[in-house]
Amino acid sequence: MKASAQEPPELPDPGTTADAARAAELTELLGHLTTCWDDERRQLARKLHDSLGSSMTALTMHLALLSQHLHEQPQRDRAAQMKQLLNNIIETNRKMQLALWNDKLEFLGPKAAISELVTEWGREHGIKARASLPDDDPEFTREQGVALLRCAEEGLRNVLAHAQASAVEVILDDDGDQAMLTVRDNGVGPLEAAADSFSCHGLRMLRERARLLGGTLTLGRGPDGAGAALTLVLPKQPA
Structure with missing residues (x-):
């Protein structure tokens, strides 16, 4: 009998191979950029604290000593105005530091940092904000935190920008295998297009950060169909 001819082996599609390599390269680059971005924000926050913050505090102390030797009321009034101005600068500097990098994240962990963030945000914007956090302090890598x-x-x-909500809840869960953070509100809910395409650059960057850690980011309506729910899921052992 005549032996049948063997089928030639299938060769990988050069286009597919090149696309996969390009995607892997971009993923690695994005991971490097996000790490550099985080480090730069952390360093800038430290500089604001160590330099500007300490200088403003010292000026406040010197002004308080100087005010003790002022006896005329106009001078004392001017010193009080200067003190208030310095206090405003110190508070602005503190908020800038917090926006750049929350030191509680590094020293106390994500639980403390998220708790402070939610409390400060609710107070500043007059929206009822609550953080639901685990009783224990889960362990996370720095990147996960x-x-x-x-x-x-x-x-x-x-x-704040889109929901028109009067209440928001930030929930952190940890079952030992994965961590899940959800931000949900009682507002108008997301547009379907935004939920599907992540048209917001901030959400797209966050989704890529989740992918780098082997996790997922989803945006949809709340569990009762009202409002929006943004959910980040991260494996405790990154992929």
Whole structure:
């Protein structure tokens, strides 16, 4: 009998191989950029604290000593105005530091950082904000902690910009295998197009950060069909 001819082996599609390599290269580059971005924000916040913050505090102390030797009321009034101005600068500097990098993230962990973020945000914007956090302090890598905090920040930012909500809740869950952070509100809910395409650059960056850590980011309506829910899920052992 005549032997049948063997089928030639299938060769990989050069286009597909090149696309996969390009995607891997872009993923690695994005990971490097996000790490550099986080480090630069952390360093800038430290500089604001160590230099500007300490200088403003010293000026406040010197002004208080000087005011003790002022006896005329116009001079004392001017000193009081200067003190108030310095206090305003110190508070602005503190808020800038917090927006850049929350030191609680590094020293106390994501739980403390998220709690402070939610409390400060609710107080500043007059919206009822509540953080639901685990009783214990879960262990996260630094990259996971940053991603969880960035998700909370981006979720609150979108609530303020789009949701028209009167209440928001930030929920952090950890079952030992994965961590899940959800920001949900009682507002108008997301547009379907925004939920599908992540047209907001902040959400797209956050989604890519989640992918780098082997996780997922989803945006949809709340569990009861009202409002919006932004959910970040990260495996405790990154892929």
